[in-house]
Amino acid sequence: MAVNLKEKYHWLVLAACCGLAISSIGICCNSLGVFYTPVSEALGVGRGDFALHATISQLAAGLCCPLAVALLRRCSLKLVLAAGIVLASLSTGLMALADHIAWFYVLGALRGVGCALYGLTPLMVVLGNWFQKKHGMAVGIAMCCSGLGGAVFTPIFQQLLLTVGWRTAFLVMAAFIAVLALPGALSVLCLKPSRKGLLPYGAVAASVQEEAVESGLSEKKSAGKSGFLSPAFPISILFALLCACITGLGQHFPGYAEHAGIGAAVGALMVSASMVGNIVSKLILGVLSDAIGPFRSCSLMTLINCGALLALSLLPVRGSLLPLVCAFFYGTIYSVAAVGVPLVVRFVFGPERYDAVYGVVAVFTSCGGALGLSVIGYLYDFFGGYGIAIGGCAVLGAVNVALLLVLALLRKREQAAGPEERSGKISVQAAEELS
Numbered sequence: 001m002a003v004n005l006k007e008k009y010h011w012l013v014l015a016a017c018c019g020l021a022i023s024s025i026g027i028c029c030n031s032l033g034v035f036y037t038p039v040s041e042a043l044g045v046g047r048g049d050f051a052l053h054a055t056i057s058q059l060a061a062g063l064c065c066p067l068a069v070a071l072l073r074r075c076s077l078k079l080v081l082a083a084g085i086v087l088a089s090l091s092t093g094l095m096a097l098a099d100h101i102a103w104f105y106v107l108g109a110l111r112g113v114g115c116a117l118y119g120l121t122p123l124m125v126v127l128g129n130w131f132q133k134k135h136g137m138a139v140g141i142a143m144c145c146s147g148l149g150g151a152v153f154t155p156i157f158q159q160l161l162l163t164v165g166w167r168t169a170f171l172v173m174a175a176f177i178a179v180l181a182l183p184g185a186l187s188v189l190c191l192k193p194s195r196k197g198l199l200p201y202g203a204v205a206a207s208v209q210e211e212a213v214e215s216g217l218s219e220k221k222s223a224g225k226s227g228f229l230s231p232a233f234p235i236s237i238l239f240a241l242l243c244a245c246i247t248g249l250g251q252h253f254p255g256y257a258e259h260a261g262i263g264a265a266v267g268a269l270m271v272s273a274s275m276v277g278n279i280v281s282k283l284i285l286g287v288l289s290d291a292i293g294p295f296r297s298c299s300l301m302t303l304i305n306c307g308a309l310l311a312l313s314l315l316p317v318r319g320s321l322l323p324l325v326c327a328f329f330y331g332t333i334y335s336v337a338a339v340g341v342p343l344v345v346r347f348v349f350g351p352e353r354y355d356a357v358y359g360v361v362a363v364f365t366s367c368g369g370a371l372g373l374s375v376i377g378y379l380y381d382f383f384g385g386y387g388i389a390i391g392g393c394a395v396l397g398a399v400n401v402a403l404l405l406v407l408a409l410l411r412k413r414e415q416a417a418g419p420e421e422r423s424g425k426i427s428v429q430a431a432e433e434l435s
Helices: 002-027 033-043 047-063 065-074 077-097 101-118 120-130 135-163 166-187 205-215 219-223 232-260 264-292 294-314 321-330 332-349 351-383 387-415 428-434
Strands: none
Touching: 002 077, 002 101, 002 120, 002 135, 002 166, 033 047, 033 135, 033 166, 033 232, 033 264, 047 065, 047 101, 047 232, 047 351, 065 077, 065 101, 065 120, 065 351, 077 101, 077 120, 077 166, 101 120, 120 135, 120 332, 120 351, 135 166, 135 264, 135 332, 232 264, 232 294, 232 321, 232 332, 232 351, 232 387, 264 294, 264 321, 264 332, 294 321, 294 332, 294 387, 321 332, 332 351, 332 387, 351 387
16 A cells, blocks of 8 residues: 555656646647737737747747756756746736837747746656656656647637737736646655655666666767767757747647638637647657657657648638648647657667756757747748648658658667677667667
């Protein structure tokens, strides 16, 4: 009974991480699309100009990811998370007072810094420490909640925009950011299970030391050729960057629907449909990764996303059914960017180098999302439609499948380099079983 009671704490940690994911990603990132049209019209600027504030926010979040990792090593987890939550909430609330686009750029940057301190990178570090078995499932569940946040709160904010206006909607958003994240951050979360007298979920004492050998590369090897100097490192960065670029399209669905003549309400439903696809695919990808490995599961989700983008780009829009179906399957890209990238990085580089390597890769994940948001907005302004942007995202998806294949081949080559040495170089047979 004592063991069962102790194991329950791992799931409390996961629940608290879900609250952080809803707040930092589901609300701060996934629910912003409905604000683009009303705020840009109220300020008298283009959609691309207003979308740039979200770009700046994600760039700030990405650039601060290594800072978040460094602070987690030196400061209390609760202090770092609380500082990030308060900063994100306060900066979002102050947007209600902004009367010039420049203020949105400043406040967006501050919100991005806050999200970096309590968002994706701290979540991945905490879950990596707490879950040895079912790690993919745990990451998938937490990231499902980011999609759940977008699916639930996007129509709520859309309704607020219609009834009380965008300024009040920003105040409500700020309140939700704090309420959903602070309780779990201050009461439950702990960086490592050892500080609670526990082991990672599914671990026994001996396996904690063996995991680095069996699931990755030795510390010496990963710090050298197979770490930052490995060919897998820039490929992982490019993979994360392109995945994140594609996610920027979803926030433009309201504008796409208006341009297609099917109405902003359908556009809001498209965002919600993509968030439902986000939720379902993240859970599926996490479970599939535990079963068949991250390379195969990420490739499958990426191909589904490419099919949805091609359908949205090539098939005629005659009503709301096709856009909603395409938006749902488009949502699979969120699972690759949020769940697949950290799982691939952990699998390629091993747990002992995961924090450092992912802290850098996460910079490019955020930069890619930021780049996608603004580039798609400017492509609309330049071409007068979203066709080029949608087709371009499908091409990026095809490139990502090729990058996954290259990473898988590099992984097998590294693991097969010295099968005799137990200290970090496992056998070819074991490498094939793992991958």
